[in-house]
Amino acid sequence: MLAEIRLPPASPRVLLPAAALAAMLVLIFAMEPRAMSYFGLTLLLNFALPAVFAATAQMAVIAAGDIDLGLGPFISLVNCLAATWLTTRPAAGIVALALLVAAYAAIGALIHLRRLPSIVVTLGASFVWLGLALLVLPTPGGSAPAWLTTLLAVHPPGVPLPVLVSILVGLIGWLLLMRTSYGTVLRGIGGNPRAVARAGWSLLGGRVALYAAAGILGVLAGLALTGLNTAGDATVGTQYTLVSIAAVIVGGGEFVGGIVSPAGAVIGAWIMLLTGSLLSFLDISTDWQLSVQGGILILVLGLRALEQWRAA
Amino acid sequence: MRRTIRPQGWIVGAALAAALLLPGARAEAGAASTASDGIALSNSYAGNGWRQQMLKMWNLAAQHGIAIGAIAKTKVVNSDNSAPQQATQISDLTLQGWKAIVIDAASPTALNGVIQQACSAHIVVVVFDSLATAPCAYKVAYDYVEMGEIEADYVAKHLGDKGTVLEVRGIAGTSVDNDIHQGIVQAFAKYPGIKLVGSVHGNWTQSIAQKEVAGILPTLPKVDAVVTQGGDGYGTFQAFKTADRPTPLIIMGNRQDELALWKQLAGGPGGYPTMSLSSAPGVSSIAFWVAQQVLAGVTVPKTVHVPLLIIRANDLDAWLKAVPPGGVSTPLYGQKWTEDLIAANLGHSALPQSPIPTGVP
Numbered sequence: 001m002l003a004e005i006r007l008p009p010a011s012p013r014v015l016l017p018a019a020a021l022a023a024m025l026v027l028i029f030a031m032e033p034r035a036m037s038y039f040g041l042t043l044l045l046n047f048a049l050p051a052v053f054a055a056t057a058q059m060a061v062i063a064a065g066d067i068d069l070g071l072g073p074f075i076s077l078v079n080c081l082a083a084t085w086l087t088t089r090p091a092a093g094i095v096a097l098a099l100l101v102a103a104y105a106a107i108g109a110l111i112h113l114r115r116l117p118s119i120v121v122t123l124g125a126s127f128v129w130l131g132l133a134l135l136v137l138p139t140p141g142g143s144a145p146a147w148l149t150t151l152l153a154v155h156p157p158g159v160p161l162p163v164l165v166s167i168l169v170g171l172i173g174w175l176l177l178m179r180t181s182y183g184t185v186l187r188g189i190g191g192n193p194r195a196v197a198r199a200g201w202s203l204l205g206g207r208v209a210l211y212a213a214a215g216i217l218g219v220l221a222g223l224a225l226t227g228l229n230t231a232g233d234a235t236v237g238t239q240y241t242l243v244s245i246a247a248v249i250v251g252g253g254e255f256v257g258g259i260v261s262p263a264g265a266v267i268g269a270w271i272m273l274l275t276g277s278l279l280s281f282l283d284i285s286t287d288w289q290l291s292v293q294g295g296i297l298i299l300v301l302g303l304r305a306l307e308q309w310r311a312a
Numbered sequence: 313m314r315r316t317i318r319p320q321g322w323i324v325g326a327a328l329a330a331a332l333l334l335p336g337a338r339a340e341a342g343a344a345s346t347a348s349d350g351i352a353l354s355n356s357y358a359g360n361g362w363r364q365q366m367l368k369m370w371n372l373a374a375q376h377g378i379a380i381g382a383i384a385k386t387k388v389v390n391s392d393n394s395a396p397q398q399a400t401q402i403s404d405l406t407l408q409g410w411k412a413i414v415i416d417a418a419s420p421t422a423l424n425g426v427i428q429q430a431c432s433a434h435i436v437v438v439v440f441d442s443l444a445t446a447p448c449a450y451k452v453a454y455d456y457v458e459m460g461e462i463e464a465d466y467v468a469k470h471l472g473d474k475g476t477v478l479e480v481r482g483i484a485g486t487s488v489d490n491d492i493h494q495g496i497v498q499a500f501a502k503y504p505g506i507k508l509v510g511s512v513h514g515n516w517t518q519s520i521a522q523k524e525v526a527g528i529l530p531t532l533p534k535v536d537a538v539v540t541q542g543g544d545g546y547g548t549f550q551a552f553k554t555a556d557r558p559t560p561l562i563i564m565g566n567r568q569d570e571l572a573l574w575k576q577l578a579g580g581p582g583g584y585p586t587m588s589l590s591s592a593p594g595v596s597s598i599a600f601w602v603a604q605q606v607l608a609g610v611t612v613p614k615t616v617h618v619p620l621l622i623i624r625a626n627d628l629d630a631w632l633k634a635v636p637p638g639g640v641s642t643p644l645y646g647q648k649w650t651e652d653l654i655a656a657n658l659g660h661s662a663l664p665q666s667p668i669p670t671g672v673p
Contacts, residue, residue, distance in 0.1 A: 035407055043407045043429070047400045083421075139485050140421040149425075225396065230428070231421030231445075239394040273400065280404045286389040287358070289397075 013252030014264045016303065021267050024274050031281035038160055045162035046228060048273055049152070050075065051243065052166050053221035055251070055269035056173055056262060058244035060214040062253055063177070063260045064207050065190030066111065066118030070126035071218055071244055074100070075237030077133040078222020083142030083232025090145070101215035108211025112204050126241070133234035140233040144226045152227030166266050173262025186210055190258025246293065247272050250300050271296065346607040349411040350385040351377075351600060356398050356418035356442065358390040362543075362640050365593035366416070366441070372644050373597035382604055382647065395422035402426045412436035412603040416596070417444040420487060436606045440599035441591070443487075450606060451615045452599045454591045456488050459620050460495020460539075463563045464506075466587050467537045470561060473505040475536035478528070478560075480514040480521055480548055482541040489513075492541050509533065514544035518569065522547035522554075529555045537561040542590035545570040564588035566621055566641040571632050578625070588623040592666065594642035601650035612654050619663040627668060634669040643667045 086093030177183040188196040251268030374386035391398035431448035440452035482489035514521030521544035542565025564570040577584035
């Protein structure tokens with residue numbers, strides 16, 4: 001039983017999106033050679049940071065076999081807190097962010113204990129996040145703490161910041177989730193909870209750990225967004241709910257079975273982000289962007305189904 | 313091997329970075345000709361009539377600009393009312409080396425980071441309509457406080473400083489709604505005989521305005537006048553009609569249905585005195601020419617105030633002919649008009665009035 005969930009995710013799952021991303025980058029560099037420079041890459045991938053954190057947060061929830069529909073508004077709430085309290089009352093800001101992570105863990109516990117559908121609980125939570133964000137910052141404004149904007153504008157030697165952080169997030173996620181025994185247990189919660197429980201692990205503890213991880217990554221996404229925007233807005237993150245889900249799926253994840261891949265989620269986030277840029281460089285109207293993103297999703301799922309059908 | 317490759321990569325990177333920054337540096341020098349320059353539009357949302365007309369006006373202005381050799385090319389990118397998506401698009405435009413980027417922003421604050429980045433790359437950034445607060449951007453701005461004051465003054469004078477007024481507001485939490493409301497309250501403070509008896513949020517949408525006004529009407533005494541924000545006058549009228557209340561003085565907002573209603577009411581016994589005012593979707597053409605003027609090295613103030621489009625009774629017929637059904641009244645502003653506007657802003661003199669188009673632009 002346990003042997004089944006210890007299997008590493010089939011490598012084509014990540015190889016396919018990685019190849020797709022490489023093809024996109026080649027096309028972008030061919031269309032816009034200026035993108036190939038250090039500053040070009042920084043400009044191109046600036047918003048990869050919040051997207052990558054959002055995708056890995058979503059991945060943590062999907063690993064538990066759940067789905068998080070509140071992630072976007074949660075990121076907005078972090079953005080509002082970071083642009084107000086974290087600047088004016090740093091101690092209160094840090095406590096508030098810690099409470100948000102605790103709230104995420106509590107949501108995980110609630111879903112597990114009451115056997116509630118995560119889709120409903122997180123949808124409900126999304127309205128709570130939006131309401132809190134509007135309470136903290138009724139109209140867009142505030143300003144990011146100076147250390148945060150400075151941090152996001154750091155130019156590490158050789159590799160642009162968004163690239164460096166993306167690789168680090170993918171690597172750390174891979175080490176934690178794929179290379180530790182507890183990581184295997186965590187993936188087992190979504191894949192084969194009965195086997196995990198029979199092996200003596202707490203399902204409640206596992207789900208709480210995954211949701212807390214999602215909370216931490218969500219906070220990081222919000223902080224990264226604040227550093228880039230330099231200010232707060234209560235509706236700024238809305239889009240990240242669906243983009244993060246799409247990134248996980250495009251990156252080789254599945255809605256059921258605890259099949260996820262941190263590296264895949266990072267690659268998926270890049271693909272979703274670069275779709276718009278690629279269309280722009282190809283001089284295709286941005287009105288097509290959402291359709292193309294949706295089309296990629298269907299294509300990926302279609303190819304996957306085809307592969308399984310051929311394997312069967 | 314590694315050691316030899318790395319420094320080379322650095323040099324290539326630095327050279328490319330320099331190449332990226334150089335074209336912008338040339339524009340800063342204030343070369344008079346903008347014939348080879350490109351101006352791009354980043355629009356946050358294209359899903360309503362006002363924005364559609366705004367985009368149409370942009371394209372007309374840009375096509376004209378290309379035809380007379382004022383610029384070489386243009387490009388329009390729309391985001392889905394999402395600030396991160398729009399920010400990414402602005403980053404892409406920066407990367408593509410557009411000389412000027414004109415922005416109708418999804419958020420007053422969330423684009424400030426990328427706008428600053430574009431400014432640092434010596435790109436001219438002009439924001440209009442839904443503004444962003446980044447200090448380095450040129451702002452083409454309506455004075456919405458003044459809009460509230462003009463409405464309130466007209467109503468108070470017309471009622472002879474005695475009467476009850478209902479306020480229909482826009483989308484809560486937006487700066488436009490706050491400013492217009494502030495102007496109305498400020499102006500009415502000068503008229504002790506005028507009483508604001510109620511306020512609803514019509515969200516600049518006729519159907520919502522109708523529903524909200526219908527909801528509050530049973531709680532109100534006789535209403536003498538309604539101050540509005542545009543896109544809500546026709547719905548307000550419908551609410552009064554359905555409730556069998558006498559039609560009050562309703563300030564109109566330049567939409568075709570509102571102007572047609574005004575014309576219809578004015579044809580009835582006793583006429584129907586009112587006024588109509590709003591921002592004009594053609595403000596995109598002003599923003600276009602402001603960007604071109606900055607590129608040409610003309611001195612332009614950081615904030616260019618734009619006059620509201622005010623329609624008085626004697627211009628009603630002319631404007632009705634110039635607005636398509638379902639549309640919003642707007643002129644297409646030209647280069648000369650924008651030059652006059654900039655001069656008036658610099659000299660703190662009276663702003664030029666909006667020209668009345670001879671047909672549907």
